[in-house]
Amino acid sequence: MGRLIIASNRLPVKIEKNENEMIVTPSAGGLATGLKSYHKGNDSVWIGWPGIIPESEEEEKTVTTLVKEEQCLPVFLTEELISMYYDGFSNATLWPLFHYFTEYIEYRRRYWEAYLKVNEMFADAIIANAKENDRVWVHDYQLLLVPNILRKKRPDLKIGFFLHIPFPSYEIIRVLPWREEIIEGLLGADLIGFHTYDYARHFMSSVKRLLGYDVDFNQIKLENRQVFIDVFPMGIDYKKFEKLATEIQSKSIQERSRVHQDIDRFLMGMPDRQLILSIDRLDYTKGIPERLKAFRHFLKEHPEYIEKVSLIMLTVPSRTDVEQYQNLKNEVDVLVGNINGEFGRLNWAPVIYFYRSMPFENLIELYSSADVALLTPLRDGMNLVAKEYIASKVKQRGVLVLSEMAGAAKELGEAISVNPNNIVQTADAIYKALTMNDEDRTKAMRTMQRRIKRYDIYKWASEFMKALEHTIDRQMDYHARKVSTRIKSSITKDFTNSKSRIIFLDYDGTLQRFFDNPQAAGPDEELYDLLNSLSKIENTKLVLVSGRDRETFDRWFGSKNYTLIAEHGAWLKNTGEGWKERKPVNSEWKENIMPVLESYVDRTPGSLIEEKTYSLVWHYRKADIELGALRALELVHDMSNLIFNQDLEIMEGKKVIEVKVSGINKGTAAAEFLMDNPADFIMALGDDWTDEFLFKELPESSHTIKVGTENSVAKYFLNNYKEVREFLDELRKAK
Numbered sequence: 130m131g132r133l134i135i136a137s138n139r140l141p142v143k144i145e146k147n148e149n150e151m152i153v154t155p156s157a158g159g160l161a162t163g164l165k166s167y168h169k170g171n172d173s174v175w176i177g178w179p180g181i182i183p184e185s186e187e188e189e190k191t192v193t194t195l196v197k198e199e200q201c202l203p204v205f206l207t208e209e210l211i212s213m214y215y216d217g218f219s220n221a222t223l224w225p226l227f228h229y230f231t232e233y234i235e236y237r238r239r240y241w242e243a244y245l246k247v248n249e250m251f252a253d254a255i256i257a258n259a260k261e262n263d264r265v266w267v268h269d270y271q272l273l274l275v276p277n278i279l280r281k282k283r284p285d286l287k288i289g290f291f292l293h294i295p296f297p298s299y300e301i302i303r304v305l306p307w308r309e310e311i312i313e314g315l316l317g318a319d320l321i322g323f324h325t326y327d328y329a330r331h332f333m334s335s336v337k338r339l340l341g342y343d344v345d346f347n348q349i350k351l352e353n354r355q356v357f358i359d360v361f362p363m364g365i366d367y368k369k370f371e372k373l374a375t376e377i378q379s380k381s382i383q384e385r386s387r388v389h390q391d392i393d394r395f396l397m398g399m400p401d402r403q404l405i406l407s408i409d410r411l412d413y414t415k416g417i418p419e420r421l422k423a424f425r426h427f428l429k430e431h432p433e434y435i436e437k438v439s440l441i442m443l444t445v446p447s448r449t450d451v452e453q454y455q456n457l458k459n460e461v462d463v464l465v466g467n468i469n470g471e472f473g474r475l476n477w478a479p480v481i482y483f484y485r486s487m488p489f490e491n492l493i494e495l496y497s498s499a500d501v502a503l504l505t506p507l508r509d510g511m512n513l514v515a516k517e518y519i520a521s522k523v524k525q526r527g528v529l530v531l532s533e534m535a536g537a538a539k540e541l542g543e544a545i546s547v548n549p550n551n552i553v554q555t556a557d558a559i560y561k562a563l564t565m566n567d568e569d570r571t572k573a574m575r576t577m578q579r580r581i582k583r584y585d586i587y588k589w590a591s592e593f594m595k596a597l598e599h600t601i602d603r604q605m606d607y608h609a610r611k612v613s614t615r616i617k618s619s620i621t622k623d624f625t626n627s628k629s630r631i632i633f634l635d636y637d638g639t640l641q642r643f644f645d646n647p648q649a650a651g652p653d654e655e656l657y658d659l660l661n662s663l664s665k666i667e668n669t670k671l672v673l674v675s676g677r678d679r680e681t682f683d684r685w686f687g688s689k690n691y692t693l694i695a696e697h698g699a700w701l702k703n704t705g706e707g708w709k710e711r712k713p714v715n716s717e718w719k720e721n722i723m724p725v726l727e728s729y730v731d732r733t734p735g736s737l738i739e740e741k742t743y744s745l746v747w748h749y750r751k752a753d754i755e756l757g758a759l760r761a762l763e764l765v766h767d768m769s770n771l772i773f774n775q776d777l778e779i780m781e782g783k784k785v786i787e788v789k790v791s792g793i794n795k796g797t798a799a800a801e802f803l804m805d806n807p808a809d810f811i812m813a814l815g816d817d818w819t820d821e822f823l824f825k826e827l828p829e830s831s832h833t834i835k836v837g838t839e840n841s842v843a844k845y846f847l848n849n850y851k852e853v854r855e856f857l858d859e860l861r862k863a864k
């Protein structure tokens with residue numbers, strides 16, 4: 130296995146200049162802690178911005194040397210790039226967009242250009258350090274384009290990507306002028322991870338709608354490879370929080386920190402006093418004004434809690450140069466002032482407000498002392514604070530009130546869940562939390578602790594890496610079955626050495642691309658030329674086997690020198706002969722089925738019905754991609770009941786549902802044909818589910834080739850009709 134290269138906007142260490150000395154401080158963030166075991170253990174490298182702009186070449190060298198000791202490599206950014214790429218495109222365009230704050234989005238071409246440039250710089254730094262077959266793990270919204278830049282320049286690398294913030298719904302992402310570039314950028318990865326299934330779902334829907342790629346379960350099918358999507362809810366270093374919280378609790382009063390002593394004093398002699406805690410960066414996504422309004426409403430509704438409860442609000446300064454953050458700061462200042470002015474007493478403040486960051490130890494003291502954690506983001510990728518609070522409640526004496534808009538809400542079902550925009554509901558939740566009995570508190574907390582402890586940050590990182598390895602195995606399996614130069618030459622050799630040959634070819638999706646209107650998909654000159662010359666090769670029979678109606682097939686190929694099998698094997702036409710019906714039946718059944726299909730056409734704009742002798746087909750290629758898929762499911766369900774006990778069957782093709790007389794399929798037709806026309810070289814190519822009948826019926830020695838990467842009984846596969854044409858061209862030239 131190759132090494133691991135981690136890339137994130139910031140390195141896990143920060144360099145600061147103190148007078149003339151450079152100081153390295155390790156980052157306490159969850160990401161750095163979680164990846165440490167991989168980072169240190171695997172001779173790996175971490176690439177990112179070191180948090181400083183060197184003023185000279187010498188300083189640059191010093192920074193490089195210092196971070197190198199931590200197995201890190203710096204990407205140096207200028208002030209202008211930081212302002213355009215980081216403050217600009219990352220935080221003024223993508224951050225509001227991905228958190229549904231569309232009114233804050235800034236669309237500036239210069240931001241985008243800087244973002245592109247920095248993403249290229251990161252990719253170049255990765256490439257300069259990557260050996261063959263290394264694994265690369267790229268993190269977060271600042272580096273969305275890196276996977277595809279890497280893929281183009283270094284296809285050998287195995288690339289994973291994890292997004293730490295939400296991925297918005299298609300309706301939101303579509304407003305971005307560079308939406309296609311962003312999604313293509315991500316699709317350079319082998320594996321893309323999200324915190325929750327909703328984010329993964331939104332991403333897959335955007336891929337389908339914006340780029341038109343097929344998505345099958347959790348795989349995105351690109352032209353010549355697949356991208357896997359999965360969910361990895363990020364955890365925390367549980368044991369670290371648990372251990373520190375236990376140590377802090379066992380300290381004597383004198384040994385305790387200043388913050389802790391202040392908390393003790395606040396609670397002293399007032400056994401029914403309670404503390405509510407909130408911790409977040411001062412960001413408009415965190416719902417801080419809404420939280421304050423809910424607390425004010427609570428105090429109005431429950432004056433009995435005056436002097437009995439305080440909200441400690443730790444807000445960490447963030448992106449202070451940006452106007453929206455300054456406005457938010459002013460709004461919060463005013464709200465805190467109003468609440469304290471309205472409800473405060475000489476020796477009691479309802480809101481204890483900190484606008485700064487605190488040392489890690491103080492954080493744990495706050496967590497372990499707080500009776501309630503009130504975390505109410507309007508939108509949050511995960512929210513690690515919720516998990517940290519849970520891990521620090523070693524005596525299980527705490528209640529979590531959590532916004533349903535945080536990714537963490539998906540795992541923490543025992544928390545009191547609120548819609549942060551609903552002030553009254555949040556106020557009620559505060560009351561519920563403060564009045565919850567000990568038994569209920571302990572029970573909920575214990576359940577959540579067990580879960581968070583099991584899926585901690587180490588597990589998260591190792592699960593991601595395991596999934597990346599697994600996708601690599603699957604890509605290898607994919608390449609083993611792909612018709613390679615070696616497989617092509619072995620089939621060609623067999624073809625030239627044999628005495629009599631039959632080639633079965635499906636039409637739509639195999640020899641020709643799909644068109645919105647199926648009648649527009651007629652053969653072009655290149656295709657006629659190819660098929661004509663193949664059919665002219667001595668002792669070679671070309672058989673076109675399609676679901677198409679015989680009238681169309683007759684128009685396109687009636688005069689040609691090949692055998693035609695139409696309507697999934699219902700009709701057969703040998704060279705120079707007329708059409709023969711394989712199994713005559715009446716068509717009364719259509720009267721019952723047609724009205725049902727018509728109701729689906731009415732309810733699914735863009736869909737249409739095609740009538741064939743033996744079947745009725747509902748096409749939904751032109752319908753809305755998701756509505757079409759949903760209606761197709763419904764239709765199959767309805768039809769299964771309707772055709773019960775009749776000699777009919779349902780076939781699901783590519784964007785078509787076909788109801789047809791049973792017992793007739795491409796396989797039985799091909800087998801019948803082979804009985805009259807024995808051959809020592811048999812090859813079949815098809816892209817659809819209906820071609821599986823064909824592959825199954827042919828003798829074991831046949832060369833069966835699926836067009837597309839879905840599961841198939843065929844031995845090999847080609848990606849698309851273009852590759853089929855190229856291959857057939859090589860075959861005709863070989864003879």
Ligand code: GDG
Binds near residue numbers: 294443489512515
């Ligand atoms: C992004 C996504 C996702 C906070 N104040 C202090 C301090 N902290 C630490 C906390 C926690 C971290 O900062 C905050 O993490 P969150 O997850 O709550 O939020 P974001 O910073 O917005 O992170 C988020 C996360 O990425 C991971 O994928 O969960 O949704 O937005 O670890 O403890 N640490 C110290 N002093 C403080 O004053 N030492």
